[in-house]
Amino acid sequence: xxxxxxxxxxxxxxxxxxxxxxxxxxxxxxxxxxxxxxxxxxxxxxxxxxxxxxxxxxxxxxxxxxxxxxxxxxxxxxxxxxxxxxxxxxxxxxxxxxxxxxxxxxxxxxxxxxxxxxxxxxxxxxxxxxxxxxxxxxxxxxxxxxxxxxxxxxxxxxxxxxxxxxxxxxxxxxxxxxxxxxxxxxxxxxxxxxxxxxxxxxxxxxxxxxxxxxxxxxxxxxxxxxxxxxxxxxxxxxxxxxxxxxxxxxxxxxxxxxxxxxxxxxxxxxxxxxxxxxxxxxxxxxxxxxxxxxxxxxxxxxxxxxxxxxxxxxxxxxxxxxxxxxxxxxxxxxxxxxxxxxxxxxxxxxxxxxxxxxxxxxxxxxxxxxxxxxxxxxxxxxxxxxxxxxxxxxxxxxxxxxxxxxxxxxxxxxxxxxxxxxxxxxxxxxxxxxxxxxxxxxxxxxxxxxxxxxxxxxxxxxxxxxxxxxxxxxxxxxxxxxxxxxxxxxxxxxxxxxxxxxxxxxxxxxxxxxxxxxxxxxxxxxxxxxxxxxxxxxxxxxxxxxxxxxxxxxxxxxxxxxxxxxxxxxxxxxxxxxxxxxxxxxxxxxx
Numbered sequence: 001x002x003x004x005x006x007x008x009x010x011x012x013x014x015x016x017x018x019x020x021x022x023x024x025x026x027x028x029x030x031x032x033x034x035x036x037x038x039x040x041x042x043x044x045x046x047x048x049x050x051x052x053x054x055x056x057x058x059x060x061x062x063x064x065x066x067x068x069x070x071x072x073x074x075x076x077x078x079x080x081x082x083x084x085x086x087x088x089x090x091x092x093x094x095x096x097x098x099x100x101x102x103x104x105x106x107x108x109x110x111x112x113x114x115x116x117x118x119x120x121x122x123x124x125x126x127x128x129x130x131x132x133x134x135x136x137x138x139x140x141x142x143x144x145x146x147x148x149x150x151x152x153x154x155x156x157x158x159x160x161x162x163x164x165x166x167x168x169x170x171x172x173x174x175x176x177x178x179x180x181x182x183x184x185x186x187x188x189x190x191x192x193x194x195x196x197x198x199x200x201x202x203x204x205x206x207x208x209x210x211x212x213x214x215x216x217x218x219x220x221x222x223x224x225x226x227x228x229x230x231x232x233x234x235x236x237x238x239x240x241x242x243x244x245x246x247x248x249x250x251x252x253x254x255x256x257x258x259x260x261x262x263x264x265x266x267x268x269x270x271x272x273x274x275x276x277x278x279x280x281x282x283x284x285x286x287x288x289x290x291x292x293x294x295x296x297x298x299x300x301x302x303x304x305x306x307x308x309x310x311x312x313x314x315x316x317x318x319x320x321x322x323x324x325x326x327x328x329x330x331x332x333x334x335x336x337x338x339x340x341x342x343x344x345x346x347x348x349x350x351x352x353x354x355x356x357x358x359x360x361x362x363x364x365x366x367x368x369x370x371x372x373x374x375x376x377x378x379x380x381x382x383x384x385x386x387x388x389x390x391x392x393x394x395x396x397x398x399x400x401x402x403x404x405x406x407x408x409x410x411x412x413x414x415x416x417x418x419x420x421x422x423x424x425x426x427x428x429x430x431x432x433x434x435x436x437x438x439x440x441x442x443x444x445x446x447x448x449x450x451x452x453x454x455x456x457x458x459x460x461x462x463x464x465x466x467x468x469x470x471x472x473x474x475x476x477x478x479x480x481x482x483x484x485x486x487x488x489x490x491x492x493x494x495x496x497x498x499x500x501x502x503x504x505x506x507x508x509x510x511x512x513x514x515x516x517x518x519x520x521x522x523x524x525x526x527x528x529x530x531x532x533x534x535x536x537x538x539x540x541x542x543x544x545x546x547x548x549x550x551x552x553x554x555x556x557x558x559x560x561x562x563x564x565x566x567x568x569x570x571x572x573x574x575x576x577x578x579x580x581x582x583x584x585x586x587x588x589x590x591x
Contacts, residue, residue, distance in 0.1 A: 017129040025125065025133040033140060039589075059520055064151055076156050079260040081241070087249035087256040088240025090170055094177055095207060101181045102193075102200045103376060110134045110179060110290075113506075127294070128287045135176060135283065142171040158262045162272070166259035169275050170252050176282040177251075183290045187297035210242070211235045226403075228390070251278055358439045362447025366422050370451055373422075380419040381459050384411040388463045392470050404467045405481060408460050412489050413525045416459070417496045420452040421507075424497045424579070428504055432584055441576045449493050449575075456489045480557045487564035488532075492525070494571035501578035504587055536560060 077085075110130060112121055120130060146168040150157065157163050185196060214235035219228055239245060249256075254274035261268050370377065388407035391400040427434060427448075434444065461482055468478070503517065543556040 017126050021125060021129055022132060025120075025129055026136060029133065029136045032137070055520060059523070074155055079156075079262075082153075082156055083256045083260050084241040084246065085237060086167075086170070086259055087252040088242070088245045090174055090252045090255075091245050091249040092207070092236070092240060094174060094181075095204060097174075097178045098181050099200055099204045101178070101185055102197050103379065110183070127290050128283075131179070131283055131286050131290065134179065135172060138175050139172065142168055142175060145171055156260075158260070159264075162261055162268070163259045165272075166255045166275055169279055170255040170259075172279055173251055173255070173282050176279065176286055180282070180286050180289050183286065183293045186293040187300055189300070207239065210239055214238050251282070254278060355440065355443050358443035359447045359450070362439060362444060363450040366448065366451045369422050369426075370455075377419065377455065380415070381455070384415050385459065385463050387411070389466060392467060400471060401467070401477075404463070404471075405485075408463055408485055409488055409529060412456055412460065412485065413492045413529060414522070416452070416456045416489070417492060420455055420493075422452050423448040423493065425500050426507070428506060428588065431582070431588060435582075435584060441580050445494075445497075445572065445576050445579055449490075449497065449572075452493050453489055456493070457486050460485045460489065476553045476557050480560060483561045484536075484564050487561070487568040490565075490568040491571045494568065494575045496521075498571065498575040498578045501575070501582050501587075505589060532564075535563075539563075 112134075120133070125133075146164055149167050150160070150164055153163070185193065188196065211232065212235075215228060215232055218234065219231045254271050255278065258268070258271040258275050261271065384407075388404055388411060390407075391403040437444075439447075464482060464485075499517075499521065505517070539560060540556055543552050543559070546552075547555055
C-alpha cells in the first residue's frame with residue numbers, strides 16, 4: 001500500500017509552493033547570510049581572535065596573489081583535457097560521497113539543524129521548497145569554492161564569467177546529488193542497505209583497481225615511493241578521462257564544455273541553456289527521491305508499530321517477544337561497553353583516586369561511542385595502513401623506512417583527526433552539560449582524548465610492527481620511532497581540540513570561514529611536520545659531531561624523545577587552557 005506523503009497529492013503529482021512561500025524562504029536565507037556575515041565581522045574585530053584574523057587575511061592574500069602570479073606562469077592546459085578533468089573529477093568526487101554516505105550510520109533530513117527541523121520541516125512548506133532552501137543555504141560555500149577554483153585555473157580562463165558560472169553550477173549539482181544520495185539511502189531496511197553497501201563498495205574497489213593498474217603500468221618496478229606518489233596523480237587523471245567515467249559525468253557535460261569556451265557562438269548559447277537547466281532537473285530528482293524516502297519511512301514506522309503491538313499481545317498470551325518485533329535496540333543491545341564493565345580494565349588504584357575516577361567516567365562515555373562506530377573506524381584506518389606499507393609491497397629499495405614513517409606521520413596528522421571525532425569536536429551541542437560536570441579540566445581533556453589517542457597509537461604501532469618484521473630494525477629505532485609518533489599523535493589531537501575550543505564550529509558547518517580554517521590547519525600541520533623533521537635532522541648532526549658510538553645513539557634518542565613529549569605536554573596544557581576559557585555565551589556559534 002502506497003502512503004501519500006505531504007509532498008504529493010492523492011494522484012501522486014508533484015506539488016510546489018507558490019512564489020510567496022519561496023520568497024519567504026529565500027528571505028530567511030538572506031537574513032541568515034547577513035547575520036553570519038555580521039557575526040564573522042564581529043569575531044574578526046574581537047581582540048580574542050586577533051591571531052586568527054591576521055592568519056586568515058595573510059592566507060587569503062598569499063593564495064590569491066600567489067595563485068595569480070605563480071600559476072599564471074605555467075603553460076595553459078589543453079582545453080579538451082581540462083574538460084575531461086572537470087567532468088570526471090566531479091564524478092570521482094560523487095563516488096567518494098556515495099561511499100561515505102552508504103557507510104555512514106547517520107541519516108539526516110536534508111542536513112537540517114534542530115531549529116530548522118522544528119520550525120521549517122514541521123511548518124506549512126512543501127518538501128520541494130525545503131529542498132530549494134537547503135540548496136540556497138549551501139550556495140555561499142559553493143561560491144567560495146568557485147572563487148578558489150578560478151584562482152587555480154587562472155591561466156586557463158578564456159571567458160572568466162562563463163567559467164565561474166559553469167564551476168558554480170557544477171558544484172551546486174554536486175551538492176544536490178549528495179543530498180539525493182542521502183535521501184535515497186534514508187529509511188532503508190537492513191537487507192536493502194546491505195545491498196547498497198556491497199554495490200557501492202564494489203564500485204569504489206573497481207575505481208581503486210583501475211588507478212592501481214594504471215600506476216603499475218606507468219611506473220617501473222622498484223622505483224622510489226615518491227615516483228609512485230607523483231604518478232598516482234597521472235593515474236587519477238587517466239581515470240577521470242576514461243570512457244566509463246565520462247558517461248557517468250553526463251550531468252556535467254554542458255558545465256564542463258561551457259567552462260572552456262573561447263568565444264560567444266550559438267553553441268555557447270545552447271551550452272549556457274543546458275548548464276542552467278541541469279540544476280533545476282537535479283532539484284526535481286531530489287524532490288522525487290525525497291518523496292520516496294518519506295513514503296518508506298511511513299511504511300517502516302507502521303510496520304514497526306504493528307510488530308510492537310503483536311509482541312505485546314504475544315507476551316500477554318504467555319509467549320515471548322524476539323528482538324525483531326520492533327523492541328527498542330537499547331533493550332537488547334550488549335552491555336559489554338557500559339561504564340561499569342569498562343572501569344574493570346583500569347587498575348583499582350587509578351579508579352580509587354579522585355582524578356582517576358573523573359577521567360575513567362569521561363573515557364567510559366567515549367568508549368560507548370567507539371563500539372557504535374567500530375566498523376567505520378576500522379574501515380577508515382585500514383586503507384591508510386595499506387598505503388603506509390605500500391613501499392614494502394612495491395619492493396622499494398630506496399629508503400623504505402623513510403616512506404613508511406612519513407606515511408604514518410601524514411596519516412596521523414591528516415586522516416586520523418577527521419576519522420576519530422570522538423572528543424570535544426563532537427560535543428559542541430553538549431558543552432553546557434560537560435561544563436556542568438564536577439570534573440577537573442585536566443581530567444576532562446585527558447578523558448576526551450583518551451580513546452582517539454589509543455586507537456591512533458595502536459594504528460601506528462601495528463604498522464611499525466609489520467614493517468619491522470619485513471625490513472628489520474635496531475634497538476634505537478624500536479625505542480625512538482614509536483615514542484616520537486605517539487608524541488606526534490598527542491600533539492595532533494591536542495592542537496585540533498585546542499583550535500576547536502578557541503574557534504568552534506558545528507559538525508556540518510559550511511562557508512568561507514570553515515573552508516579557510518580547514519586549509520589553514522592543513523598548511524599548518526605540513527609546516528610543523530617539516531619543521532620537526534628538520535630539527536630532528538639537525539639534532540642528529542649535532543650529536544654525531546660531538547659523540548660517537550653508543551653514547552651518540554643514546555643521547556640522540558633521549559633528547560629527541562624528551563623534546564617531542566615536552567611539546568606534546570605543552571599542547572595538552574594549551575587544550576586545558578582553551579577548555580577553561582571556553583565561554584558558552586560567546587563561543588558557541590549558532591546553527
